Structure formats: structure tokens, C-alpha cells
Amino acid sequence: MREIEVIYAKIVEKMGFEVERIGTSIPYIPDEKTKRYPDMGEEDICWWTNGFWPGILWLLYHAIADERYRNAAEGVEARLDAAMHGFLGLHHDVGFLWLHSAVANYRLTKNAQSYARALHAATILAGRYNPRGKFIRSWNDDKVGWVIVDSMMNLNLLYWASTVTGDPRFRFIATDHADTVLNKVVRDDGSCHHIVVLDPFSGKLLESPAGQGYAEGSSWSRGQGWALYGFALSYTHTKEERYLQAAQKIAGYVLPQLEAEQHLPLVDFRAPKQPVRYDSTASMIIACGLLELAKYPEVSDAGLYRAQAASLVKAADRRFCNWNVDEDGILGYGTAAYHSDQWNEVPIIYGDFFLLEAVLKLLGKDFLIW
Numbered sequence: 069m070r071e072i073e074v075i076y077a078k079i080v081e082k083m084g085f086e087v088e089r090i091g092t093s094i095p096y097i098p099d100e101k102t103k104r105y106p107d108m109g110e111e112d113i114c115w116w117t118n119g120f121w122p123g124i125l126w127l128l129y130h131a132i133a134d135e136r137y138r139n140a141a142e143g144v145e146a147r148l149d150a151a152m153h154g155f156l157g158l159h160h161d162v163g164f165l166w167l168h169s170a171v172a173n174y175r176l177t178k179n180a181q182s183y184a185r186a187l188h189a190a191t192i193l194a195g196r197y198n199p200r201g202k203f204i205r206s207w208n209d210d211k212v213g214w215v216i217v218d219s220m221m222n223l224n225l226l227y228w229a230s231t232v233t234g235d236p237r238f239r240f241i242a243t244d245h246a247d248t249v250l251n252k253v254v255r256d257d258g259s260c261h262h263i264v265v266l267d268p269f270s271g272k273l274l275e276s277p278a279g280q281g282y283a284e285g286s287s288w289s290r291g292q293g294w295a296l297y298g299f300a301l302s303y304t305h306t307k308e309e310r311y312l313q314a315a316q317k318i319a320g321y322v323l324p325q326l327e328a329e330q331h332l333p334l335v336d337f338r339a340p341k342q343p344v345r346y347d348s349t350a351s352m353i354i355a356c357g358l359l360e361l362a363k364y365p366e367v368s369d370a371g372l373y374r375a376q377a378a379s380l381v382k383a384a385d386r387r388f389c390n391w392n393v394d395e396d397g398i399l400g401y402g403t404a405a406y407h408s409d410q411w412n413e414v415p416i417i418y419g420d421f422f423l424l425e426a427v428l429k430l431l432g433k434d435f436l437i438w
Contacts, residue, residue: 075385076427085393087136092143094118095417103395113150114157120421123168131433145169160206162189163222172437190229194241201271202244213268217291220298224438227305246302258321259287260295280405282339289333292322293353300360301438331383335406347403348388352422355380359429399423
């Protein structure tokens, strides 16, 4: 655990510099030349990653009670009002936007305005529910029957809303969607599709495109992380045994893939051996999912999951992290998609979020931000 404590100390040191530089700007990927974050909020206030910076800030505020982090987080949350008012740019990722800003704020401070913002976001997400197919549609435009595995992480906004309001509608929608993902996205061997296209009138599976992985039928590593952590969190919120079993099944598939690569995550576990391309963000999401599972005494492999998560964090520190306090971003080698012409093996803000969350979970300094 000493090595994890050292990593935590390095995160706190670097974030102390970043909060001064970034403040209420909204980071995504550092500029290649300046090594500093442009303000993604100015480019696209609805962008799906815009909640991860306030998430980092609230995690740190909870851990060390430094008001700089709270003030910056609240400033970003206020900026996100423009996304709510714009509306047309929003889709299933409203959970990523407001769980880590407004919901986190409400959980830690009981801020009434944050409560209202978060319930508004939950209502938008619930409004995307298809009652015939029993799923929440992903994205917009012509993708009326599309469901992506990332959506599992956004369900936590609905679980929260159901808990704080006492209204079971939100939970019903969340569990209907989780069951659809379980039945249509998770394969028998524990691997997962990234995308499934469903008939919006019946919910029948029509196709499963490659998405951000290598090819149809392959195994996009970050998608595996979304599924593992997403089902673990659905178990946390519902205690439904099928979600625990799903998360463990996915973990059983993922761990041998990571062990074979010395805990360094490939973008796709079923891609050709060459070229070697990493996505460090996948391993940090997987680590957080394993640690969520390890919380429960009924999980017989809890010790293994915790040890594997620690190994993933240590491997990331040794291979992927940039601790230069004058440059923005910590976790390098994040890759958005296997075939993308940009955003390949670069620092991405959600990589830092999940790195911090995993470290805090290992040290017992976290709170339920989901």
C-alpha cells in the first residue's frame, strides 16, 4: 500500500498546480504543443466528458477539504447550466455531466440548487426511455434504437433520483435498461459489444456494429470497463444478484486479458497483435469496477479483485503517468477509439478521474460519487 500512498501524494501535488491553472475551465485533452488544457466548455458545453473535472475536484475536496477544489467545482457546475438550457446537444451522457458535478455537490454539501439541477438531468435521462424496447436510447439524430455499453454508467443518476425522491419510476427505468444491456450487450463469455441496434418497436436485436473497438465481435477494452463497473454499481444501488453475477462474469473475462499484457491495457483485447496500441483509461475504469466489487463480503474473489486493481494502478504509474507539474494531465496513453485518427495514446481527463478514484478507493478516502 505504500506505493499507492506515494501515487496519491503525487496526484495531490500535481492537482494543486492544476486547480490554480484550470480553475473553472473545463479540460479534455491537453494541447500537443503547449501541454495545457484548452477550455472544452467554450468549444462544446454539452461534451460528454465535461463532468469529469468537477468530479476530480469533489473527490479531492472530500479527501483533503481544500476549498479551492470546491470553489472550482461549483464554478464548473454553474457553467453546465448552459448545456441544460441548450438541450439539443444532450443525450444519454447527462449522467456523466451531472453525477460528478451537481449530484456530488448535493451529496457533500446538500446544495439545493445542485439538487434541482441533478433532478432536471435525471428527468431528461428518464425521458429517453423506450417503453416498448425497455431501453434508454443512446445518442441522437437517426439512432433511435441504439444502445451503447457506456450507458451503464449513466444509470446511477436514475438510481440517485429514485432514492432522494422516493419515486420508483427512475429505478424501474434504470433496471429495465440494465436488463436489456445484460441480455443484448454482454456475451456468454463475459465480453461485450460496444453498440447494439435494437428495433425501437420491439427491442429485438438487429445488429451489433464495431463501434470504438477493432471490429464487430471484438472486445473494446474501455467498453469492458464500462460494463464491469456499470453492473457493479447497479448491484450497489439495487442489490439485485443478477447484476453482481454479470460484473463477476465480465471480470472473469477481463482479468486474464490484462494479466497477459502485464496489466497494460490494449485498446481492444481481440485486435491484431500489431500495431500495439494502449488505452490506459480502460484499466483505470476496470480497476474502479473491481474495487467496487471488492467492497462486498459476499464476493468470494474480493481479495483477488483488490490486488488486481492495485496492480493496474501501479502499472499505470510506471508506464503511463506524467508527474511534471508544469504540464496538464497525468495519465497518458488514453485512446478514444481503435480506428480514430486523433486522440490516440494521449492524456484524457476521464483517465485522471478514474486513476484518482481508484487510488482513493484503495486508501479508503473515496465517497460514492456514482
